Amino acid sequence: MNVVVCVKQIPDPAIPGQLDPQTHFMKREGKLILDDSDAYGVEMALQLCTAAGGGEVTLVSMAPNNETSGLRTALAMGAAKAILVSDDSLAGSDALSTAKVLAKAIERAGEYDLVLAATESTDGYTGFVPEAIAALLGLPSVTFAKSINIEGGTVHVQRQTEAGYDEVTSPLPAVVSVTAGVVEPRYPSFKGIMAAKNKPVDTLTVSDLGLSGVGGAAAGQEITAVDPAPARQAGEIVTDEGEGHLKIVQFLETQKVI
Amino acid sequence: MPLSTVWVHAENAGDKPKTISLENISKAREIAGNVEAWYSGPNAEAFAAELGKYGVSKVYAVDCGDSLPSIPLASAMKAEIDKGNAPDLIMFASTYDSRDVLGRLTVGLDRAAITNGSDVIVDGDTVKVGEAIFGGSQIVNTEFRTEKPYLAMFRPKSFEASPGGEKSAEVVAVDAPEKGKVTITARHEEERSGPQLEDAKIVVSGGRGLGEAGKYEMIESLAKLLGAAPGASRAIVDAGWVPYSYQVGQTGKVVKPDIYIAAGISGATQHMVGMKGSKNIIAVNKDADAPIFTIADLGIVGDVHKVLPALIEALKSR
Numbered sequence: 001m002n003v004v005v006c007v008k009q010i011p012d013p014a015i016p017g018q019l020d021p022q023t024h025f026m027k028r029e030g031k032l033i034l035d036d037s038d039a040y041g042v043e044m045a046l047q048l049c050t051a052a053g054g055g056e057v058t059l060v061s062m063a064p065n066n067e068t069s070g071l072r073t074a075l076a077m078g079a080a081k082a083i084l085v086s087d088d089s090l091a092g093s094d095a096l097s098t099a100k101v102l103a104k105a106i107e108r109a110g111e112y113d114l115v116l117a118a119t120e121s122t123d124g125y126t127g128f129v130p131e132a133i134a135a136l137l138g139l140p141s142v143t144f145a146k147s148i149n150i151e152g153g154t155v156h157v158q159r160q161t162e163a164g165y166d167e168v169t170s171p172l173p174a175v176v177s178v179t180a181g182v183v184e185p186r187y188p189s190f191k192g193i194m195a196a197k198n199k200p201v202d203t204l205t206v207s208d209l210g211l212s213g214v215g216g217a218a219a220g221q222e223i224t225a226v227d228p229a230p231a232r233q234a235g236e237i238v239t240d241e242g243e244g245h246l247k248i249v250q251f252l253e254t255q256k257v258i
Numbered sequence: 259m260p261l262s263t264v265w266v267h268a269e270n271a272g273d274k275p276k277t278i279s280l281e282n283i284s285k286a287r288e289i290a291g292n293v294e295a296w297y298s299g300p301n302a303e304a305f306a307a308e309l310g311k312y313g314v315s316k317v318y319a320v321d322c323g324d325s326l327p328s329i330p331l332a333s334a335m336k337a338e339i340d341k342g343n344a345p346d347l348i349m350f351a352s353t354y355d356s357r358d359v360l361g362r363l364t365v366g367l368d369r370a371a372i373t374n375g376s377d378v379i380v381d382g383d384t385v386k387v388g389e390a391i392f393g394g395s396q397i398v399n400t401e402f403r404t405e406k407p408y409l410a411m412f413r414p415k416s417f418e419a420s421p422g423g424e425k426s427a428e429v430v431a432v433d434a435p436e437k438g439k440v441t442i443t444a445r446h447e448e449e450r451s452g453p454q455l456e457d458a459k460i461v462v463s464g465g466r467g468l469g470e471a472g473k474y475e476m477i478e479s480l481a482k483l484l485g486a487a488p489g490a491s492r493a494i495v496d497a498g499w500v501p502y503s504y505q506v507g508q509t510g511k512v513v514k515p516d517i518y519i520a521a522g523i524s525g526a527t528q529h530m531v532g533m534k535g536s537k538n539i540i541a542v543n544k545d546a547d548a549p550i551f552t553i554a555d556l557g558i559v560g561d562v563h564k565v566l567p568a569l570i571e572a573l574k575s576r
């Protein structure tokens with residue numbers, strides 16, 4: 001059982017995001033970290049390999065400046081190796097470009113049974129990169145998985161829906177995107193962190209992949225204006241000294257809902 | 259100049275069109291002379307009759323059988339476009355299925371799509387999509403640099419759903435060139451009583467500040483007293499206190515009630531994008547510096563274990 005996991009490396013989400021004033025591309029300078037959303041995919045992949053009695057987890061990532069810190073975190077969790085695509089021309093890529101790059105990188109990962117991704121990234125959240133990767137690879141795909149079971153050549157997925165969940169089956173290989181909370185991502189052990197330092201990371205450029213027509217120059221969209229959103233009027237803040245609930249009752253009365 | 263034809267990917271919920279489908283259709287009617295819909299659920303005739311009330315002239319009905327709709331729908335749309343019957347714009351919704359259809363179609367047409375839109379502006383020959391970024395603090399306008407049909411996906415509650423048409427839409431059955439290999443074998447629906455989260459006039463949400471799963475009961479009692487829908491932050495959904503269908507936020511539901519009460523919720527940007535459009539926001543949090551207070555109309559700095567029980571008592575005794 002070999003699993004490829006797409007892992008995005010993103011700026012620390014605790015730091016407010018910024019657009020480059022000139023290019024309007026999202027700023028991705030400084031140290032990047034493993035997107036929390038992808039930690040679930042990595043954990044799920046490791047568990048599936050264990051359940052299958054063996055196999056390898058390969059990471060695939062597209063990130064600027066040969067960034068590997070997020071990959072090292074996932075390698076420390078137990079992934080075997082990583083493929084990183086890093087190229088200045090990829091700044092400002094749209095989701096379709098990103099999917100093209102990742103699909104090409106996945107083709108270099110050797111034999112695999114399953115590709116995992118998160119349902120959406122924390123900083124981009126277009127949420128269709130996994131489905132687009134599947135389309136490019138000519139594979140079936142299931143999004144919003146909250147549980148995954150493999151039996152023979154078939155994957156059984158509980159897929160989140162608005163009203164509950166559906167049971168869905170697909171032949172392998174397939175691309176599956178997992179929701180947060182499906183599994184509890186492990187913390188890398190000290191041994192894992194040390195081992196991760198020596199695990200192979202294959203770093204490639206766009207021309208290594210033999211791709212053209214991707215990246216910022218090929219983007220099918222352009223940001224033409226950035227404006228602050230209308231701010232909300234600051235409200236009344238009161239400290240509860242036993243009367244806080246009365247303030248709420250009053251407010252509800254003024255709004256005529258009680 | 260308005261657009262000539264806009265397609266909307268429309269879905270049903272139970273036996274009614276989804277609110278977001280009606281929202282997108284209503285906007286499409288405003289910007290285009292002709293609005294057509296794509297649909298892959300059961301009872302296309304009844305569905306088309308409903309959509310007709312919102313001004314849709316034609317419903318392309320694709321029979322997906324038990325397959326997930328992304329491959330059948332996207333391949334059918336592409337076939338129609340390849341035949342020369344192309345609209346100016348195709349509107350998708352940020353729902354589970356709609357974004358998958360878009361993911362397949364963006365590859366099928368080899369054409370980029372704009373996602374997470376909250377507005378669409380037709381300005382002469384250019385079409386722009388407005389999108390709120392960074393937790394809704396900034397609005398960016400993005401222009402298409404692709405050929406038509408433009409592909410765009412919109413978030414719920416971006417537009418007002420308003421009827422505008424009296425004729426039933428014509429149903430055209432379309433074959434899907436590709437069916438895909440993913441099969442739905444069973445469906446499970448969680449029981450939920452009371453108003454729907456997306457449509458409720460009042461929403462009461464709880465977060466990690468409640469301390470433990472059992473304390474969510476306070477949110478439910480309060481919701482019941484107010485005729486409100488109970489909601490939640492992702493922290494307590496991930497912790498398994500309440501089902502995912504309760505989640506409000508970027509990866510959950512977008513709500514725009516008259517009153518939103520956030521109890522024990524910090525106000526992470528991903529939560530705020532799902533409730534920032536509420537008319538009035540009341541927050542209860544013991545930390546005076548919690549970000550939720552920056553958007554609250556009424557903020558109570560206090561302990562939910564004191565404020566909520568007192569509030570419940572006060573409402574009960576009215």
Ligand SMILES: Cc1cc2nc3c(=O)[nH]c(=O)nc-3n(C[C@H](O)[C@H](O)[C@H](O)COP(=O)(O)OP(=O)(O)OC[C@H]3O[C@@H](n4cnc5c(N)ncnc54)[C@H](O)[C@@H]3O)c2cc1C
Pocket residue numbers: 036037120121122464465466467468469490491492493494505506507508509510511521522523524525526527528529532542543544545548560561562563
């Ligand atoms: C890709 C991605 C998507 C996400 N999507 C969503 C989403 O859709 N919806 C969502 O909600 N989150 C989402 N999140 C998670 C989000 O970032 C926050 O982690 C989450 O909203 C925090 O939930 P919380 O406010 O309940 O918990 P916390 O942030 O832990 O806040 C708890 C609050 O309770 C207060 N508190 C504690 N005890 C008490 C008490 N006794 N009385 C009163 N107050 C108390 C604390 O002061 C604190 O402010 C997403 C994250 C990512 C990365």
Ligand SMILES: Nc1ncnc2c1ncn2[C@@H]1O[C@H](COP(=O)(O)O)[C@@H](O)[C@H]1O
Pocket residue numbers: 006007008009035037038060061062063095098102116117118119120121122124125126127128129130
């Ligand atoms: N640059 C990237 N590198 C690796 N994986 C990515 C990248 N962009 C997107 N993904 C994967 O696709 C998922 C959905 O991303 P998005 O469509 O941007 O919301 C992410 O959670 C990742 O698993």
